[in-house]
Amino acid sequence: MEPVSVLRSRLESLLLVADEPTSPADFARVLDAPVDEVAAELVAIATEFSDRGMGFDLRERDGLWRLYTRRENSSTVEAKILDGAQQRLSRAALETLAVVAYRQPVTRSQVAGVRGVNCDGVMRTLTLRGLIAEVGVTGEVGGAHLYATTDLFLEQLGIGSLEELPNLAPLLPDVDSIDSIDSVDSIDTAGRTD
Structure with missing residues (x-):
C-alpha cells in the first residue's frame, strides 16, 4: 500500500x-x-x-x-456511551445528590451547610452529568442559583417521581435552618472541600 x-x-x-x-x-x-x-x-x-x-x-x-x-x-457506539454514563458516583457526589433530592430547590450554600464542606466541584459534576440542574435564583438581591434534580435522575433510579424516594428527609436538617448561610466560609469546615 x-x-x-x-x-x-x-x-x-x-x-x-x-x-x-x-x-x-x-x-x-x-x-x-x-x-x-x-x-x-x-x-x-x-x-x-x-x-x-x-x-x-x-x-x-x-x-x-x-x-x-x-x-x-450506531448501536455499538450507543452502548459505549451509555456504559461510560454508568460510572459510579463518588461518596461526596452521592451525599450531595441526596441533599439536593430531599431538599430541593436548594442553593450551593445550603447544600454545603448540610454537608459541612464546600461542594462546588461536586455540584458542577452532577450538573454536567445531567443529574441536577439550575432551576432559578433566590429572590434576594444578587440571588443565589437554585438547584433541583432532573428527569434523568429519576430515570437512573428507576422511579417516576420524588415521592417514591425512601423516607430519609427527617434525617436531614430543615432547609429553613440553613437559609441564613451566606457562604460556605461561614461553615466550620476546617478547609475541607470535595
Whole structure:
C-alpha cells in the first residue's frame, strides 16, 4: 500500500480535531493549499472510507465536511456511551445528590451547610452529568442559583417521581435552618472541600 500525500495526512488530522462541520476553504486556509485540491481530497477520502466500510464516514452537507461514526455501528457506539454514563458516583457526589433530592430547590450554600464542606466541584459534576440542574435564583438581591434534580435522575433510579424516594428527609436538617448561610466560609469546615 502506498503512503498518502502530505496534504491528505494533514487534512485527515484536521478532520479528527474539527469540532464542527468545516468548509474546504477553511481547511485550505489552514493547510495553505488550493481549495480545489482540498475539495478533491475530501471527496477521495469520503469515497475510500465508504468503499472500505470504515468505522467512520466523512460526510458533506451544505458544503461543510465532518467525520461521523458509521450509521451501521450506531448501536455499538450507543452502548459505549451509555456504559461510560454508568460510572459510579463518588461518596461526596452521592451525599450531595441526596441533599439536593430531599431538599430541593436548594442553593450551593445550603447544600454545603448540610454537608459541612464546600461542594462546588461536586455540584458542577452532577450538573454536567445531567443529574441536577439550575432551576432559578433566590429572590434576594444578587440571588443565589437554585438547584433541583432532573428527569434523568429519576430515570437512573428507576422511579417516576420524588415521592417514591425512601423516607430519609427527617434525617436531614430543615432547609429553613440553613437559609441564613451566606457562604460556605461561614461553615466550620476546617478547609475541607470535595
